[in-house]
Amino acid sequence: MKSALIFPILIPVLTAAACLLSGPNRTVQRAISMTGAALLFLAGIWLLREVHTAGIIVVQLGNWPAPFGITLVADYLAAVMVAVSGFVGFAVAIFALADVDAGRERFGFHPLYHVLLMGVCGAFLTGDLFNLFVWIEVMLMASFVLLALGGERAQIEGAVKYLTLNFIASGLFLTAIGIIYGATGTLNIADLAVRLRDESTAVPLAAAMLLLGAFGIKAGLFPLFFWLPASYHTPPVAVSAVFAGLLTKVGVYALIRVFTLIFTGMPEITHPLLIWLSVLTMITGVLGAAAQYEIRRVLSFHIISQIGYMTLGLGFFTVAAIGASVFYIIHHIIVKTNLFLIAGAIRYARGTNELKQLGGLYRDYPWLGVLFLIPALSLGGVPPLSGFFAKLALITAGLSLAQWVAVTVALAVGLLTLFSMTKIWAEAFWKAEPADAPPHPKKAVPVLMLIPICTMATVTVLIGIFPSVLLDFSNAAAAQIMNPQLYIDAVLRPTP
Amino acid sequence: MDSLLLRTAARIIVPVQLLWSVYLLVRGHNEPGGGFIGGLLAAGAIILHGIANGMPAARQLLRVRPQTLIGLGIAAAGLSGVIPMLAGLPYLTGVWGFGFPTLVAGTLKFGSPLLFDVAVYLVVTGVGTLLIFAAAEDGEEG
Numbered sequence: 165m166k167s168a169l170i171f172p173i174l175i176p177v178l179t180a181a182a183c184l185l186s187g188p189n190r191t192v193q194r195a196i197s198m199t200g201a202a203l204l205f206l207a208g209i210w211l212l213r214e215v216h217t218a219g220i221i222v223v224q225l226g227n228w229p230a231p232f233g234i235t236l237v238a239d240y241l242a243a244v245m246v247a248v249s250g251f252v253g254f255a256v257a258i259f260a261l262a263d264v265d266a267g268r269e270r271f272g273f274h275p276l277y278h279v280l281l282m283g284v285c286g287a288f289l290t291g292d293l294f295n296l297f298v299w300i301e302v303m304l305m306a307s308f309v310l311l312a313l314g315g316e317r318a319q320i321e322g323a324v325k326y327l328t329l330n331f332i333a334s335g336l337f338l339t340a341i342g343i344i345y346g347a348t349g350t351l352n353i354a355d356l357a358v359r360l361r362d363e364s365t366a367v368p369l370a371a372a373m374l375l376l377g378a379f380g381i382k383a384g385l386f387p388l389f390f391w392l393p394a395s396y397h398t399p400p401v402a403v404s405a406v407f408a409g410l411l412t413k414v415g416v417y418a419l420i421r422v423f424t425l426i427f428t429g430m431p432e433i434t435h436p437l438l439i440w441l442s443v444l445t446m447i448t449g450v451l452g453a454a455a456q457y458e459i460r461r462v463l464s465f466h467i468i469s470q471i472g473y474m475t476l477g478l479g480f481f482t483v484a485a486i487g488a489s490v491f492y493i494i495h496h497i498i499v500k501t502n503l504f505l506i507a508g509a510i511r512y513a514r515g516t517n518e519l520k521q522l523g524g525l526y527r528d529y530p531w532l533g534v535l536f537l538i539p540a541l542s543l544g545g546v547p548p549l550s551g552f553f554a555k556l557a558l559i560t561a562g563l564s565l566a567q568w569v570a571v572t573v574a575l576a577v578g579l580l581t582l583f584s585m586t587k588i589w590a591e592a593f594w595k596a597e598p599a600d601a602p603p604h605p606k607k608a609v610p611v612l613m614l615i616p617i618c619t620m621a622t623v624t625v626l627i628g629i630f631p632s633v634l635l636d637f638s639n640a641a642a643a644q645i646m647n648p649q650l651y652i653d654a655v656l657r658p659t660p
Numbered sequence: 661m662d663s664l665l666l667r668t669a670a671r672i673i674v675p676v677q678l679l680w681s682v683y684l685l686v687r688g689h690n691e692p693g694g695g696f697i698g699g700l701l702a703a704g705a706i707i708l709h710g711i712a713n714g715m716p717a718a719r720q721l722l723r724v725r726p727q728t729l730i731g732l733g734i735a736a737a738g739l740s741g742v743i744p745m746l747a748g749l750p751y752l753t754g755v756w757g758f759g760f761p762t763l764v765a766g767t768l769k770f771g772s773p774l775l776f777d778v779a780v781y782l783v784v785t786g787v788g789t790l791l792i793f794a795a796a797e798d799g800e801e802g
Contacts, residue, residue: 170741170751177738184731227744227753275731 168214169223169236169289171207172246175200176282180275190269194261197274201250201257204281208243208250215243220644220654222291230655231352235291237655240641241490245288245417248494251623252409252501253281255616259505260402262612263512268313268400276313280306280406287414291655293344293351296418297337300382304330307411310403311395322395329391333381340374343367354655357425357648364429372427372434376419376441383415384468385475386445392468393452397460397517401508404460408467409501413493416474420489423478424645431481438479443573446472450580459507459517459592462584463500466543469577470496473558476570480561487642488557491634495550495627499539502620506536509609509617510592515602519588524597528606533593538621540589542628544582550627550634557635663712670712674721677705685781686768695777699784706785707792715796722789729786737779743772752776 179200186192215221215238225234238246257277264273283303290296312323345351347367348359360368381388392412396404419438427434449469456462474496477489509532510525511517526533542549555578562571627634644650681701688694710718722729744753756771 167745167751170745174738174742174751178735181731181733181735181738184727185735187725187728223750225741225750225752227750272727 166221166223168207168211169221169238172204172211172250172285172289173236173282175204175207176278176285179203180278180282183275183278184272188270190266193269193274197257197277198261200278201254201281204285205247205250205254208247208285211238212243212247214238215240220650222654230291231350231355234295235352235354235655236289237291237354237651238289239651239654240637240644241417241420242288244490244494244637244641245413246285248497249281249284249288249410252406252497253277255620256402256406256409256501256505259405259508259613259616260400262610263402263508264400265314271313273310273313276306276310277406280310284410284414288417291353293341293353293356293422296353297334297341300337300414300418301334303411303414304334307407311399311407313403314399316398319398322398326391326395329381329388333378333388336374336381337378340371340378343371343374347371352655353421353425354652357652358656360426360429361648362429368427369430369433372422372430375422375427376434376437379415379418379422380441381415382412383419383475384412384445384449384471385415385441386448386468386472389445389449389468393456393461393464396464396467397458401460401504401511405501405504405508408463408504409497412467412471413474413497416471416478416489416493419475420478420486420645424481424486425648425651428648435479435481438475439567439570442472442476442479443570444472445469445475446573446577450577450584453584454580454587457519457591459510459519459588460504462519462588463503463507466581466584467500469581470500470543472577473555473574476574477558477561479570480565480567482561482565483639483642483646484564485558485561485642486645487635487639488554488561490638490641491557492554494634494638495542495554495624498620498623498627499542499551502539502617502624503536503543505613505617505620506532506539509613512613513604513607513609515604519591521598521601522592523595523601524593526593529609532609533589535617535621536589536593538624540585541582542624544585545578546582548628550624550631552628553631553635557638666712670708674705674709677701677708681705681781685777686762686774687766688777689769689773695780696784698777699781700788702781702785703788703792706789710792710796715793718789719793726786726790726793729782730790731786733779733782733784733786735779736782737776740772740775740779743775 179196182196183193186196220239223236224230280303283299283306286299287296290299308323308327311326312319348356350356384392396407423434446469449465453462453465456465474489474492477485507517514522542551545551545555559571559574681698684693685695685698706718706722709721741752744755745751747755754771754773756769759767759769762768
C-alpha cells in the first residue's frame, strides 16, 4: 500500500498539533506524545515491510506527475532510516518523561520533539532536492528551539554556534539548488539523475562541491564540525541523545543520495575527496575526544569520528562498501543514542557529567556499568557486538580496493575510540569517588530511563549475535542504491 | 498606549480588517490572496486592537490561546491531505465538492484546498498574535 509512505510524516505532525491543542496539561501532553511516538515507530516498521514486499514505493503528492510535482520515495535505505528513527524517537520519548523538566514541557517540548521527528522522516522520504532543503529546515528550526529551550547560559552559547554554522550550510545548500535549477530546470532527484549522471562539466561539479559543503557541515565532516561538540552537551540529555542519534545522519543520508544518484560523472574528483575528508574526520574526531573530560563532550567528538566511517564507505563506492556504510549508520544511531542516555542516567545519579568529579559509580550502580560497557565496547568495535561487524565490513571493502591508508586509519581510530571509552569507564565507574565531588543523595535511576537504555543495549547485542540479518539487508539496500536505474524508473515511469 | 483617536479608529478598522482578511482568504485560490496574507491581516487586526486597548483586551477578543489556533491549523492542514486518500487518491490531491454563489467573491467552492488555506490562515493568525503577545508582555506566558 502506497499510503505507508505518508504516515511517517503525517503522524508526527498530527501529534504535534494534538499536543498544542491539549493545552498546558502535562499528563495529557505526555500521553499524546507517547502515543504519537509509538505510532511513528509502528509506521516505520510497516513502511519497511511494504518496501520489502513491493520494492521502491513512490507517491506523487497532489497527484501531479514527476518531475513537476512533489515526490516522496522510499527505497530500502530511506525506509530503514525511517524505521530506526521511529525506534530511537520512541525510546528517547520514554526517557524524556523522566528527564525533561516541567518548565520545558510547558513551553512546548513535546510538540517540538515531534516536529523534529517529522523533519527527519521527511528528509529521508523526499524525492526532491528543494523539499530536502525544506525538511532539513523544519528539522533545524525545531532543533534550534529544543537546544535553547530552558535558556541556560551554556545552552544559549551552544545554540548560537550551532545556529550560525547551520545557517551557513543552508546558504550553501540553497546556492547549490539555485545553480542546479538554473542549469537543468528541475529539482526532482530522479530527473536530475537522468540529466546529470554522466556529466563531468563545471556546473555539476560546482553544485556537487557546494552540496558537499552543505551536507558536510550538517553531518559534522572535517573541517566544519566544531558546532557539534560546542552545542550537544548543553541541552537536556533526551534532546542531545536524539540529536546525536539522528541529525548528523540526515547529512550522511543526503550525501549518499546525491553522490550515488546525481553526481557520479566525476568519480576521479569526488570519491577520493570523500575518502580524504572521511580520513581527516575520523582522526580529528577521535583526537578531539581524547582531550575531553566531560562525558557528553567525549561522546560528541566520537560522533564526528564515526561519521568519518560512514562517509568512507561512500567514498569507496562499491556495493560492499556502501552496504557497510548502511550497516554502520544503523548500528551507530542505536549505540550513540544509548551512550547519551547512559550519560543522562549518570548525570541523574550524580548531578554532573565531569569525569574529574565522578567516580565509584561501579560500586553504587554495577548494572549501569554493564549497560555502559555494551554500547561503549560496540562503538570501539569489540567482537561480538554490532560495531565489530560494521567495522569489519567496511575494512574488508577497503582492503579489496587496496585503500591501505584509509584502512590503517580506520583501524587506529577504532583503537583510540576504545581508549576513550575505557577512559570514561575508568574515571566514572572504576576510580574512587573524589573528595571534591558535589554532594548527592544515593537514589535509584528511574525505570523510565532504564527501559530505553536496556532495550537499545539488547538490540546492540542482538545485532552482534545475528549480524548476517542486518548485513544481508544492508547489502540489499546498497545493491539498490548502486543501481540508480531502479530509483529513476520507480519515480519517472510509474506503474499505475 | 492610551489614545482616544487610536481607540476610536480601531473600533472601526478592526472589524473591517477582519472581514477583509476572510475575503482575501476565500478568493485566494485563483486570485491574489490566500491563507497566508489573510492570516497576517487577521493577526494585524487583533494586534491593532491590543495596541489601542491593551493586550489583555486583545487576548479577550481572540477568545482562545494563540497556541490553540496553531494546533488547530496544523491539524487541519494535515487532515486536508488525508481527505483525498479516502477516495484512493494520493495525499494532498485537491478534491472539490459543491460550490455556491456569493455576492462579492464569485462562486465559493468547498474542497480540500480550501480547508488547507483555512489551516494556513489559522496558523499564521496564531503565530502572529503569539509573537506580538509575547513581545508586548515581555515574555510572560499566558
